[in-house]
Amino acid sequence: MADTSERQRFDELTTEIHGRPLGQRLRIGLLVMVALAVLTLVEYAIAVEVEHPLLPLLPFAALKFVLILEYFMHFSAVLGKGDH
C-alpha cells in the first residue's frame, strides 16, 4: 500500500503540470506561440521604422522573455513547491 502512494507522490513531483489534459496544454501552447510571433513582428517593424529603437524594443523583449519563462518553462512551478 505504502508503495503505491509513494509512487503517486513521485509522479506528482516528476510531472509539473500533472493532471492538466492534453487539449488544455495545446491551447495554451498555441496561444503563447501566436503571442510570441506577433510580438516578434512588432519588434521587427519598430526596428525598421524608428531611428533609435533601443528603448521602445526593451518592453517587447522583456514580455517575450517572461512568456517563454512562464508558459514554456513553467518557472513558477519551481517556486511553489516549498519544503518537504
Next chain:
Amino acid sequence: MAAVTLEAAHSRAELLHQPRSNKLGLWIFMASETFLFSALISARFITSGVQKPEDLNQALAFGLTCVLLVSSISAYLAEAFIATGHRRAFLAATRVTIVFGLIFIGGVMFEWREALHNFPPGTIYGTAFFSLIGLHAFHVLTGVLGLAVVLNLGALGHFGPSNSWPVEGVVKYWHFVDLMWVIIYPALYLF
C-alpha cells in the same frame, strides 16, 4: 509498518528527493548559463554600443528567429504529448524540433559566410557578432544532441506519463536556448 530493508530505504529516499533535485539542478545550471550569456552580451554593448553595419542580413535573421519559434512550440508539444502518453505524436514533434534546430544551424553557417566577408571578426561589430552567435549556435547544437538522445530512447520505448523527466529537462534546455535568443536577436540586429 513492518521494518524496511536498508536497500529499500535508500532507494525510497532517493525516490522522494530526485525529482526535485533534478529540476532544481537544471534551473541552477540555467541561471549559471545566463551569466555566461550576459558576460558576452555586456561585452557587445561595452565595446560597440548599439552600432551595427548596414549590410546585416535582416531578412535571414528574422527568418531564423521564426525557425527557432516554431521549434520551440514543437518542443513544447513533444513534452505535452509524452506527459499524456501519446508516444507517436511525441516522436513526431521531437523530430520536427530537431529538423528546425538543424535548419537554424544551417542558416547560421550561411550567414557566417556572408559575414566573414562583410564584417570579419577583426572588426568590433564582427567580434560581438561571431562570439555571441557562435556561443548561441553551440548551445543550439548541444540542444539538438539532447533531443536526439531522447528521440532515440523514446523510440526504444522509454518514457511515459509517469516518467517524462528527461524529455522535460531537454525541452526546458531548448526553451532556455530560445530565451537567450530573445535577448541576442535585438541586441545584435535591432537595437
Next chain:
Amino acid sequence: MRPLFRAIKWGIGGYLLGAVAAWVMAGASGPLNGPIEVTVGFIAGLIGWIFGIGGWNNWGREWFGLPPKDDGKDDWRRYFRFNTDHKVVGVQYLVAFIAVMGIGGIMAMLMRLELARAGTDFMSEETYNKVMSMHGILMVAVAVAGILGSFGNYLIPLMIGAQDMAFPRLNALSFWLIPPVAVALLSAPLLGSFEAGWTAYPPLSVLAPGDGQLLFNMGVIAFGLSSILGGLNILTTVTTMRAPGMTWGRLPIFVWAGFSASLISVLFTQYFAATLVMIQLDRIAGTAFFDAKAGGGTLLYEHLFWFYSHPAVYIMVLPAFGVSLEIITHFSRKPLFAYKAVVGAFLTIVGLSGIVWAHHMFTSGMANYFHAPFMALTEAISIPTGVVFLAAIGTMWKGRIWFTAPMIMATGWVFNFMIGGITGIFHADVATDLQLHDTYFVVAHFHFTIIGGSIMGLLGGTFYWFPKITGRMYNERLGKIFALWVTIGLNVVFLPMFWVGVNGMNRRVAVYPADLQRVNEFISAAAFLLGAGFLLFIGNLLWSAVKGPKASDNPWNASTLEWSVSSPPPHHNFPLLPEVVGHPYEYGRPGARHAVLSTTGATHG
C-alpha cells in the same frame, strides 16, 4: 586501475585526433602544435578523458538505452576511479589539492630565491614572470576548490543527514575534470608557458609569444566548469536532501558557508570563463575584444574579470569561515554565538560581493564617478565580516577552550584574517589605494586574507576531520607545533612585506631597489622556514593515516551529525535517515539533542 589507463589513452587519443583534424581543416600546413590545433586538441582530449574515466559507463551508455555499468569493488583502488561516493570524492579532492598546494609552494620558494637579491641572479625576468604566474593560478585553484571540494563534498551530506550528494555522478565528474586542468597548466611550459599572471590581463595575455597561454585559458575554463558543477551540486543537495527536522535554521554553520560560497561560484565563475574565451578568440580567431586599434579595450577585460574574481575571494574564504566557526564552537564547548546573524552575514557577503569589483580598478583609468560608490560598497563588506569575527570571539568568550591543533589553527585564523581584513581597507580607500596599488603591500594583504583566511581553514579542517575521514588519530604534539608554526610564520614572512611595499617595492617583477635587499633576505629566509614547516604537516598526516592510533567515532565529543556515525563512515552514511530535533550547537544545555538516530522503523517523506 583500468579506467584510469583507459582515460589516459582516450585523452591522448582525443588530443591527437582533435589536433590533426584541426590541422587538416586549416589546410594541412604549418606546425602541428599551432594555436588552433592545441585548442581543438585540448577540447577533444578533455572529452576523451572524461568518457574514458567513467563518462561513457555512467552516462553514455544510458543515452543509448544501455544500463550504466557499476563502479567496481570497494578497495583502495576506488580512489583512482570515477567513484560516485561523496566521501571518496572528498578525499580525492583533499589529496589532489594538497599536492597542488605543494607544487605551488615550490614555485613560491623559487620566487623567494630570486627575490633574495635585488637584481636578476637566479632567473631571468621572463622566467620569473612564468614562475609567478604558475604559483598564482595553482594557489588560486587550491583556495577556490580546496575546502569546498574536499570538506564540502565529504561533510555536507553527513552534516545534513543525507546519504549522498543530490547528483553523485556529477560530483565524480567535477573531480575528474581537475587532472586535465593540472596537466594543461603544468605542461604549458612546453609551449612557452604563460606570463600574464593568474589574472591573465590583456594586452600581455593576447600578445605574449608563448602559446602556453592557450593551455592556461582552456585549463582554467575546465576548472571553472568543475567549480560550477560542484557548486550546483552543493546548492541542490542542501535544498532538497536535508534529513527530516533539519530546517534551514538548524543547518551546521559550515553547511551555510558552503551554500553561500556555492551561490557565488555557480553564478560568477561564468564571467572568468567568458573573459578567457575572449582572450582565446583574440589569440586564435583574430577577434578584437582587447584590440584598441579596432575599437576594443582592456578595460572591458578588467570589468568582466573582476566581476568574477572579486566574488571569487569569498568563494575562497567563506568555506573557511564555516570550518573555523565549527572548530571554535566545538572546542569552546559553547553554542555558536549569534548563529542567525552569522548566516545573515554570509548571505550579505554573497550579495555585496557582486557589486564591489571595480575597487580593483581605481588606477585603471575608468571613469572617476565610479570611485566613490565602489569605495563605499567595498568598505560596507567589513560589516558582515565583522559580524563573523564577533561570533568567533563571542563563542570563545568564557568558554571552556580546548587547545587542540585545529583550535590553534582556528584562533590563528581569527588573528591573521583580521590583519588581512584591516589592511584591505587601505585598498578599498581610493586615496591610499592610488599609492599602494601594485606594490608588495597588496601582496602582503592578500596573502594574509588567502592563507590566513582560506588555507588555515583548510589545514585546521584537515586536522579536525582527520579522525573521521581516516579512522585514525594524527599526532597531536606535531599538529600543535605545525599550527603555531603556520600562525606565527605567516606573520614573520608577510608583515615585512607591508613595509617593503610602502617603500616602493613593485609586485610581479623580479627586480627591486637595492636598499630593500636586507629586508628581502629576511623575508626569503623566513619563507623557506615556513615552507619547510609543511613537511611536518605532510609527514604527520601520512604517518598517522597508516600507523596512527585508532580514533573513536567522536574523539572531540562534538554534536554535529557527522560525528554520530562510525569513523570512517559506512557506505550510505546513515542506516536510516536521522531525525533532527534541535540546534546543532547546544553545548552545556542539559538534555538538549541535535538528532535522533534510528536503526529500525519507518522513513520520512
